[in-house]
Amino acid sequence: MAVRKPSTERQRRLGAELRRMREHIGMTINEAATVHRTDRTTVSNTESARSGVSSDRVRVWAANYRCPDAAYIDALAEMARERGSHWWDEYRGALPAGLLDIAEMEHHAAALRSAQIMHMPGLLQSPDYMRGVFGEAVPTMSPADLEQHVAFRLSRAQILDRSDPPPCEFLVHESALRMRFGDRRVLLRQIEHLLKQAERPNVAVRVVPFKAGGFANAGSSTLYACGPVPQLDTVQIDVPTGVTFLHAETYLVNYRSVLDRMRERALESGESIDFIRQVAEEI
Numbered sequence: 001m002a003v004r005k006p007s008t009e010r011q012r013r014l015g016a017e018l019r020r021m022r023e024h025i026g027m028t029i030n031e032a033a034t035v036h037r038t039d040r041t042t043v044s045n046t047e048s049a050r051s052g053v054s055s056d057r058v059r060v061w062a063a064n065y066r067c068p069d070a071a072y073i074d075a076l077a078e079m080a081r082e083r084g085s086h087w088w089d090e091y092r093g094a095l096p097a098g099l100l101d102i103a104e105m106e107h108h109a110a111a112l113r114s115a116q117i118m119h120m121p122g123l124l125q126s127p128d129y130m131r132g133v134f135g136e137a138v139p140t141m142s143p144a145d146l147e148q149h150v151a152f153r154l155s156r157a158q159i160l161d162r163s164d165p166p167p168c169e170f171l172v173h174e175s176a177l178r179m180r181f182g183d184r185r186v187l188l189r190q191i192e193h194l195l196k197q198a199e200r201p202n203v204a205v206r207v208v209p210f211k212a213g214g215f216a217n218a219g220s221s222t223l224y225a226c227g228p229v230p231q232l233d234t235v236q237i238d239v240p241t242g243v244t245f246l247h248a249e250t251y252l253v254n255y256r257s258v259l260d261r262m263r264e265r266a267l268e269s270g271e272s273i274d275f276i277r278q279v280a281e282e283i
Contacts, residue, residue, distance in 0.1 A: 008101055009098075009101035009245050010104050010108065011052070012048075013079075013232070013234070013245075014049065014053065014058075014079045016047070016049075017231070018053070018061060019047040021065045021067055022043075024065070029043050035064045036061060036064060053080050054080055057080070058073070058076050058079075069231075071228075071229050072229050072231050075227065075228040075229050075231075075232055078228070079232075086107065088103040088104060088107075088152075091148070094148060095152060096243070099152065102156070102223070102243060105225045105236060105245075106123075106156060106225065108225075108227075109166050110226045110227060110228055111225075112168045112223065112224070113169045113223075113224040113259050114168070114169070114221075114223050114224070115171045115217070115221055115222040115224075115259055116170065116171070116173065116176050116221045117175055117176060117218065117219070117220065118175055118179055119133060119176055119181075120194060122153055122157075123156060123157045123159070123168070123170075124193065124203075124205075125153065125157075125190065126186075126190045126193040128182055128186045129193075130149070130150045132180075132182030134149050135181070135182075160197070160200060165200075166202065167202050168202060168204070169206070170203070170205045170206070171206055172194075172206070172208070173208045173218075174208065174209045174210050174275075177207065178283070184283055188280060191276060191279065195273065195277070198269075198272075198273060198276075204269050205276075206266035206268065207266060207267050207271075207272040207276060208265050208266045209275060212266070215261055215265050216258045216261050216262070217255075220237060221238060222255060222259065223236040223237070224256070224259060231249075232247075233252050234247050235251055235252065235255045
């Protein structure tokens with residue numbers, strides 16, 4: 001296939017999984033090219049996502065790599081089969097590519113787990129609260145750029161309105177409940193919005209109060225997207241330079257442990273709702 005436009009994170013992930021599959025059996029690129037009856041450039045470009053790959057080729061290469069995991073292969077073949085545009089493509093070139101990759105990751109996730117320390121979860125934010133958050137961005141956004149970021153985040157949140165929304169668990173630290181982005185009224189409306197979203201059957205909001213003490217990774221927020229098979233799970237974290245995606249098995253294991261340990265310190269869902277209402281009364 002011809003070299004394509006800049007790849008998305010999901011396309012890069014597919015290439016990385018094919019490379020991982022090859023390396024797992026100790027096969028070099030040259031050896032793979034011979035087995036696949038192609039050239040090393042094709043193998044290299046496919047693994048680096050510089051060129052696309054068909055679902056049929058994914059299955060052939062997986063067979064050549066003697067991969068025994070049928071569910072894993074099916075999931076990769078489905079990733080290769082995906083074609084066409086999505087709503088986030090309208091923002092391509094206007095917003096950082098990493099933000100579009102987050103929307104794509106959420107769209108395909110079988111389930112989502114989020115840990116938020118200083119902000120309300122992005123998918124559960126009200127428009128005015130979003131404006132307060134984006135208003136603190138460095139460098140400062142123009143009014144037009146700010147509204148575009150708000151519109152994009154609101155579109156991301158529509159995943160919760162799908163007929164088959166993914167199960168979502170939002171772990172929210174008390175700091176995020178009390179931190180003001182905007183004035184007191186903005187925060188109160190945001191808390192009201194959070195409580196309303198928590199009524200959704202697929203949404204669980206659990207609060208980690210100050211009194212729960214410290215926990216692993218307490219200094220950063222995490223979004224964990226479950227794939228169709230565990231091997232295709234993805235961790236997304238925000239860093240000062242932008243968005244980072246992690247999918248090496250060591251990272252997945254560690255971040256699952258981080259979220260599990262934070263959940264152990266969180267209040268149950270019902271207690272969390274009562275706690276959120278109590279915070280609203282204190283604001």
